Amino acid sequence: MLIVMEHDATEPQIERVCSAIRSLGLDARPMPGAERTAIGIVGNERPVDPARFAGLPGVRQTLSVSAPYKQVSREWRREDTVIELANGTRIGGRQVVVMGGPCAVESEQQLFAAAEVVAGAGATVLRGGAFKPRTSPYAFQGLGVEGLELLAKARDRFGLAVVTEAMDPEGARVVADFADIVQIGARNMQNYALLREVGRLGRPVMLKRGMSATVKEWLLAAEYILAEGNPHVMLCERGIRGFDDATRNVLDVGSIALVKRLSHLPVIGDPSHATGVRDLVVPAARASIAAGADGVIVETHPNPAEALSDGQQALPPERFTSMVGELRAIAEVLGRGLVGL
Ligand code: PEP
Ligand code: MN
Numbered sequence: 001m002l003i004v005m006e007h008d009a010t011e012p013q014i015e016r017v018c019s020a021i022r023s024l025g026l027d028a029r030p031m032p033g034a035e036r037t038a039i040g041i042v043g044n045e046r047p048v049d050p051a052r053f054a055g056l057p058g059v060r061q062t063l064s065v066s067a068p069y070k071q072v073s074r075e076w077r078r079e080d081t082v083i084e085l086a087n088g089t090r091i092g093g094r095q096v097v098v099m100g101g102p103c104a105v106e107s108e109q110q111l112f113a114a115a116e117v118v119a120g121a122g123a124t125v126l127r128g129g130a131f132k133p134r135t136s137p138y139a140f141q142g143l144g145v146e147g148l149e150l151l152a153k154a155r156d157r158f159g160l161a162v163v164t165e166a167m168d169p170e171g172a173r174v175v176a177d178f179a180d181i182v183q184i185g186a187r188n189m190q191n192y193a194l195l196r197e198v199g200r201l202g203r204p205v206m207l208k209r210g211m212s213a214t215v216k217e218w219l220l221a222a223e224y225i226l227a228e229g230n231p232h233v234m235l236c237e238r239g240i241r242g243f244d245d246a247t248r249n250v251l252d253v254g255s256i257a258l259v260k261r262l263s264h265l266p267v268i269g270d271p272s273h274a275t276g277v278r279d280l281v282v283p284a285a286r287a288s289i290a291a292g293a294d295g296v297i298v299e300t301h302p303n304p305a306e307a308l309s310d311g312q313q314a315l316p317p318e319r320f321t322s323m324v325g326e327l328r329a330i331a332e333v334l335g336r337g338l339v340g341l
Helices: 011-022 108-121 145-158 169-178 192-201 215-227 253-262 271-275 278-290 317-333
Strands: 002-005 027-032 037-042 059-063 097-101 125-127 161-165 181-184 205-208 233-237 267-269 295-299
Touching: 002 011, 011 027, 011 037, 097 108, 097 317, 108 125, 108 145, 108 317, 125 145, 125 295, 145 161, 145 169, 161 169, 169 181, 169 192, 181 192, 192 215, 205 215, 215 233, 215 253, 233 253, 253 267, 253 278, 267 278, 271 278, 271 295, 278 295, 278 317, 295 317
Parallel strands: 097 125, 097 295, 125 161, 161 181, 181 205, 205 233, 233 267, 267 295
Antiparallel strands: 002 037, 002 059, 027 037
16 A cells, blocks of 8 residues: 655654554555655555555655455456356356246245256256345345255256245354355345354355445455355346346446456356346346346246246246256357356
């Protein structure tokens, strides 16, 4: 970090900043210039909080030279992180992964019908919410533990891995007992108690981007999980809020490419929540893979018209199946291919 002093900063003010830096066990390197003095901080293993210096007299500006997140950055780890699941699915490697399933687990019949489609299409991870964070408290909230039990049954039956959401720290402990991947939803991206808990649990985590979160905030949220000792984190771009309600959200496809550059963590696109419109889901899925995503998570329902949540964006079975073929072709052009079992 660089601390830039005002042009009329006095020697005692410069010395005060230097001693504040030294009190943290770090080295201060004042660099007098023609106009003003800048003070470099060296020797920091972790990012330094700029707020510690911003308020000192004579300080004009603090400039971070390295990213505020450490362990999630490419500087920390050059090679891509690859997350391996119990059914053999590798996320973040050469091949692209497809995750599919209903928004919410509704019944054994519905979930098994969806799982059959997902496995039959060649996808390897089954999604389905048991604990649902709904915008309205009167909307279907999910089956809870019964939903988790159905997911576990479907996993055994179809050989799929399972991803499902946890909404609070207690719930995360229960979800981690059943799921291969614990999903943190957009609404909880900055629920730091929850992030720390999934960091301690050690199960793979899919961290969705908050609907109004900057890329930096998203990566800092991931840093919470890694800082607790869990390196198995994938980032999910699920669309951000825009000014236009023509689509539910705006797929930030550029952020997929950007985050692949900034971080070694796998990135997953969620074209379902990004668009919220069935006919737009497949094009957005194609765009996600084309932009460099390591996979997609897509909602599909055996009978979208009767879905208890997000029916308007659920793909009918045949469209899910044809999408997987299209994504395979795109992945192959990029020299990647699709994860299969
Ligand atoms: C979901 O995956 O069904 C979901 C609620 O997603 P998000 O948190 O991205 O809104
Ligand atoms: Mn949904």
